[in-house]
Amino acid sequence: MEREIKFRTATEKDLESIVAMLADDFLGSKRERYEHPLPTSYIKAFEAITSDPNNELVVACIGNEVIGVQQITFTPYITHQGGWRATIEGVRTSASVRGQGVGTELIKWAIQHAKERGCHLIQLTTDKQRPDALRFYERIGFKATHEGLKLKL
Template identity: 75%
Template sequence: MDRELNFRLATEQDLDKIVAMIADDPLGSKREKYEQPLPVSYRKAFQAITADPNNELIVACKGNDIVGVQQITYTPYLTYQGGWRATIEGVRTRSSERGKGVGTDLIQWGIQRAKKRGCHLIQLTTDKKRKDALRFYERLGFKATHEGLKMTLY
C-alpha cells in the first residue's frame, strides 16, 4: 500500500479540489457543477458530512497535493446481530494519477479503517456504465452479490 501517499480527513479548504475531481469524468461532468465560487450546496453537504461521526470524507495526498477522495459511511444494522457496516461512495482519483495505484491504496485504506471501526462488512456501488470501475473493485475482492436499486427523487 502507500505509494508515498498519506490519508487524512478532508478539510473545508480541500473542497475545491474534491469537487474538481468528482466532476472530472464523463458521468460526473453531467451531474456536478464545478465553478467558482463553488455552489453553496457543496459547502452545506461538506459541513453535514463532517458534523456526523458516522461519516468520513477521506483524501489521499502526495505531499500536500490531493490525488484521491472517498466518503465512508458507518451504519448500524439489526441484521448480523446488530453489526455495523461501512459504505464507500464518491471514490475519485485525480485524472493525472489514474492507473498509478492511488485508487487501490485508497480503497485498501478504507477497508482497514472499516475494520478498525468494527464493521463486519464493507459495501459500495458503482454505476453500471463504469465497466472499468466494476473490474477494479472485483480485483480488490468485492463481489456483486446483490442487485442494487436506486430511485432519483428530483
C-alpha cells in the same frame, strides 16, 4: 507510485480539489458543478458530513496535493446480530495519477479503517456505465452478491 500517499480527513480547503475530481469524468461532468465560487450546496454537504461521527470524507495526498477522495459512512444494522457496516461512496482519483495505484490504496485504506471501526462488512456501488470500475473493485476482492436499486427523487 514513487512518493508516499498519506490519508487524512478532508478540510473545507480541499473542497475545490474534491469537486474538480468528481466533475472530471463522463458521468460527473453531467451532474457536478465545478465553478468559482463553488455552489453553496457543496459547502452545506461538507458541513453535514463533518458534523456526523459516522461519516468521513477522506482525501489521499502526495505532499500537499489532493490526489484522491472517498466518503465512508458507518451504519449500525439490526441484521447480522446488530453489526456495523461501512459504505464507500464518491471514490475518485485525480487524472494526473490514474492508473498508478492510488484508487487501490484508497480502497485498501477504507477496508482497514472499517475493520478498525468494528465493521463486519464493507459495501459500495458503482454505476453500470462504469464497467472498468466494476472490474477494479472485483480485482480488490469485492463481489457483486446483491442487485442494487436506486430511485431518483
